[in-house]
Amino acid sequence: MSSTPVIDVEHLHLAYGDFHAVKDVSFRVARGELYALLGTNGAGKTSTLEIVEGHRRATSGTVRVFGRDPRDRAAVRPRMGVMLQESGFSPDLTVAESVRLFGELSRRRDSVPRVLAVAGLTHKAGTRAAQLSGGEKRRLDFATAVYGTPELVFLDEPTTGLDIQSRDALWDAVDRLREDGSTVVLTTHYLEEAQQRADRIGLMHRGTLHQEGTVHELTRTLPATIRFTLADGAPELPLPAVRRDDGRVLVETFDLQADLYTLLGWAHAHATELRGIEAGPTRLDDVFRALDNP
Numbered sequence: 001m002s003s004t005p006v007i008d009v010e011h012l013h014l015a016y017g018d019f020h021a022v023k024d025v026s027f028r029v030a031r032g033e034l035y036a037l038l039g040t041n042g043a044g045k046t047s048t049l050e051i052v053e054g055h056r057r058a059t060s061g062t063v064r065v066f067g068r069d070p071r072d073r074a075a076v077r078p079r080m081g082v083m084l085q086e087s088g089f090s091p092d093l094t095v096a097e098s099v100r101l102f103g104e105l106s107r108r109r110d111s112v113p114r115v116l117a118v119a120g121l122t123h124k125a126g127t128r129a130a131q132l133s134g135g136e137k138r139r140l141d142f143a144t145a146v147y148g149t150p151e152l153v154f155l156d157e158p159t160t161g162l163d164i165q166s167r168d169a170l171w172d173a174v175d176r177l178r179e180d181g182s183t184v185v186l187t188t189h190y191l192e193e194a195q196q197r198a199d200r201i202g203l204m205h206r207g208t209l210h211q212e213g214t215v216h217e218l219t220r221t222l223p224a225t226i227r228f229t230l231a232d233g234a235p236e237l238p239l240p241a242v243r244r245d246d247g248r249v250l251v252e253t254f255d256l257q258a259d260l261y262t263l264l265g266w267a268h269a270h271a272t273e274l275r276g277i278e279a280g281p282t283r284l285d286d287v288f289r290a291l292d293n294p
């Protein structure tokens, strides 16, 4: 029998006046999972998460976090860490002081130097928050969210504004959190990050949970692609493809391996170069593009 979910959202509804931002959304997140709540702009992700985090009251529906109402702050907050898109650090406090203050408020135990090291901020310990760069502020947000290794961590667009080294370091830190058993809820517009990391994805669109499942479940109804460029006068292709006037070719396929094999055999037999060939499975980007626009 599966254990009680860490997050259990049933028929959640949120209206801002006449506008229904979240409509009948239900999902569960199991212990240890990395669940990515993704969606188009204005889909209702932030509104949903604000309710799950206990910051906002639902219009109707039930939300349970660790089996409790998330507005029961005393019971729930010590068990969760939240990395918001914008957090309010006092500009006069140093990085180390900010981490200590937020750590004490969380009521979890940890060591400030450890958390600074995890977030890659050891060298900025004595710098005032006001003097941090955008990426360093994100790291400070991350540091306060993971102080004390909470059982549940919300990461709201955690890598926005981070350079590639900082992104890699952040994801390494998330991997370590997960090894320690933390459950992670992620929102991001960097779909490849969700594609690589999420155990399951909830895809919101216009206030509803439009699709939910693993990456494989979300992408399997859409074709994979092969792209390359052919020189003028190349012979007829061995499979159906979209050929542009400038020589670019797009093949859509549900059997990537077999079609690639056919194509490479054909190119070899005709001594034809498939310039810049790229073959890839269906990506989450494709799932998003298939959504109807507002």
Ligand SMILES: Nc1ncnc2c1ncn2[C@@H]1O[C@H](COP(=O)(O)OP(=O)(O)OP(=O)(O)O)[C@@H](O)[C@H]1O
Residues within 6 Å of the ligand: 016, 019, 021, 039, 040, 041, 042, 043, 044, 045, 046, 047, 048
């Ligand atoms: N306080 C508010 N009052 C009225 N409407 C709001 C309020 N907050 C959000 N909305 C509207 O609710 C909808 C959902 O907003 P929300 O911020 O939850 O979307 P989102 O999925 O997080 O979007 P994004 O990816 O753009 O951050 C949007 O149309 C937004 O304009």
